[in-house]
Amino acid sequence: MTDSKKKRPEWEEYCVGEPSSDPDRFNVNCRPLKSVYHIAHVSDAYRIFEDRRLRATLVTDESRLKETRSSVTWLSPNIWFSGSFYGNIRFEFDWKELVQGKQFYWVEAMRKYSPVAYRILITDEKPALDLDRYKPEKDQGPLYYDEDNDAWYCNGDFTGEFMFDGDLWLAEGKTVEFVDHHEKICKKDGASCTDFDLRSHQAGAALLSRLIAQNLIHGNGSLRRLFLNKGKLHDDAEASWGNILRSFGRVETTGKLTHKDDPASPLVTAMLDRYGTKRKIKQLGSLFRSNEELELALRIRVAKAFDIPIENVTDSES
Numbered sequence: 001m002t003d004s005k006k007k008r009p010e011w012e013e014y015c016v017g018e019p020s021s022d023p024d025r026f027n028v029n030c031r032p033l034k035s036v037y038h039i040a041h042v043s044d045a046y047r048i049f050e051d052r053r054l055r056a057t058l059v060t061d062e063s064r065l066k067e068t069r070s071s072v073t074w075l076s077p078n079i080w081f082s083g084s085f086y087g088n089i090r091f092e093f094d095w096k097e098l099v100q101g102k103q104f105y106w107v108e109a110m111r112k113y114s115p116v117a118y119r120i121l122i123t124d125e126k127p128a129l130d131l132d133r134y135k136p137e138k139d140q141g142p143l144y145y146d147e148d149n150d151a152w153y154c155n156g157d158f159t160g161e162f163m164f165d166g167d168l169w170l171a172e173g174k175t176v177e178f179v180d181h182h183e184k185i186c187k188k189d190g191a192s193c194t195d196f197d198l199r200s201h202q203a204g205a206a207l208l209s210r211l212i213a214q215n216l217i218h219g220n221g222s223l224r225r226l227f228l229n230k231g232k233l234h235d236d237a238e239a240s241w242g243n244i245l246r247s248f249g250r251v252e253t254t255g256k257l258t259h260k261d262d263p264a265s266p267l268v269t270a271m272l273d274r275y276g277t278k279r280k281i282k283q284l285g286s287l288f289r290s291n292e293e294l295e296l297a298l299r300i301r302v303a304k305a306f307d308i309p310i311e312n313v314t315d316s317e318s
């Protein structure tokens with residue numbers, strides 16, 4: 001077969017457009033690619049923290065890779081303003097670091113999805129299936145690497161689904177943020193999903209309170225960094241913290257306990273665990289002398305978990 005008769009590669013249909021000439025705006029079909037995301041439901045996100053990594057999972061959908069028993073971690077560059085199909089907790093990774101020294105293989109375009117999803121395998125090794133190597137610096141597809149300017153772009157008109165070969169350690173992540181779940185569509189649990197109504201900050205509050213209570217975030221650990229910015233909770237964590245504060249603020253206090261008493265810290269820890277798993281906190285909270293004492297004990301506990309000064313943990317007055 002002569003070159004002119006060769007079939008055009010499938011990826012050319014999804015080729016990136018021209019970079020914007022205005023540095024403050026980008027063209028959707030040529031979106032700068034700096035980060036990729038993995039989104040999970042709260043319960044799965046909790047398990048990810050227990051494992052300290054995103055574990056690669058077997059490809060089980062109608063992908064070409066299904067037969068190969070390949071395990072991958074799914075990542076996407078897209079941000080959806082109408083909420084995520086995959087849950088509320090968004091793990092962010094730096095794209096350049098992630099793909100350093102890796103190779104790309106074109107897997108497929110999922111045409112029945114709307115928008116169409118393109119799938120690219122990111123790996124160190126030659127894949128089990130005979131996939132075409134994709135060279136982002138020269139191939140005319142949805143992923144483009146501008147070598148001269150060391151800049152990456154993707155075509156935001158389509159859904160990018162990067163299949164990362166292997167596990168991804170959370171310690172290598174950039175940040176963990178919270179997003180709304182899509183109101184009607186869940187790709188994990190379908191119609192039986194219980195998180196459709198969960199707003200970003202509610203999901204964040206549930207996750208954070210459990211992570212603190214179970215010591216999965218603690219002062220000596222590296223994972224607390226994922227929720228911090230300049231020594232304070234980052235914006236999403238701060239909004240979630242507001243939810244926790246308000247819930248604890250509604251407890252009616254009738255006891256004698258102050259923040260200085262030994263049981264104060266274990267008690268707020270137990271309350272955080274209960275709060276994170278949708279159980280009542282009012283009986284335990286009632287043991288405090290006042291809402292001020294309860295709040296102070298809670299802020300001390302949170303400051304300790306993140307190893308930040310207590311002044312950096314917002315109180316209910318501000």
Ligand SMILES: [Zn+2]
Nearest residue numbers: 087186193195
């Ligand atoms: Zn769901």
